Structures are given as structure tokens and as C-alpha cells.
Amino acid sequence: MAYRLIVHRELCHGCGNCVVACPVNASKSTEIAGGKGPQEDIGPSIIVEDGAVRINQLKECKNCATCIKACPVGAIELEEV
Ligand code: SF4
Numbered sequence: 001m002a003y004r005l006i007v008h009r010e011l012c013h014g015c016g017n018c019v020v021a022c023p024v025n026a027s028k029s030t031e032i033a034g035g036k037g038p039q040e041d042i043g044p045s046i047i048v049e050d051g052a053v054r055i056n057q058l059k060e061c062k063n064c065a066t067c068i069k070a071c072p073v074g075a076i077e078l079e080e081v
């Protein structure tokens, strides 16, 4: 069974919890893991842009659901594909 991460940008308020929680992001940048904000130039999987989160590099997403658990408003989910 395969899953795809989807974001409901209309629900997101840009808190960045998911960006910090994502283990792929953390593996790429200790600044992200430390909560200093997303750095798109190093290619995280999930970033905050224009006040809402978006998936930057879906192919790198491990579908681990950590970001889903970190989101206080249920703006992220895994969709079966
Ligand atoms: S499902 Fe996991 S790897 Fe994918 S964006 Fe969320 S936290 Fe990162």
C-alpha cells in the first residue's frame, strides 16, 4: 500500500512545527532541527512559505507521519494512492 503526503494549506497557520519535526529536514540541517527556520536552499522536504506549509521535495518524504503528529490543526495527512 502506498501513501502520499498532502497538505491543506487553508488550515495551516504557518507555525513551523512540522518543519522542525520532520526527520528528513533534521537530517539535512541542524538549523532546522534547532528551530531556526526552514532553509529552502538546502532542500528540505517540507517548508513554510507565504505563511503556510508546502511540500518541497515529495520524493524525499519517508511517509513517517511525524509531521502529521506535530501539527496542532490537522493540516497534513497521508492519502492512500
Ligand atoms: S511524513 Fe515524515 S518525512 Fe514526510 S514530510 Fe512528514 S515528517 Fe517529513
Ligand code: SF4
Binding pocket: 011, 012, 013, 014, 015, 016, 017, 018, 019, 048, 052, 053, 070, 071, 072, 073, 074, 075, 076
Ligand atoms: S501544517 Fe500544521 S504544523 Fe505545519 S506549519 Fe502548518 S499548522 Fe504548523
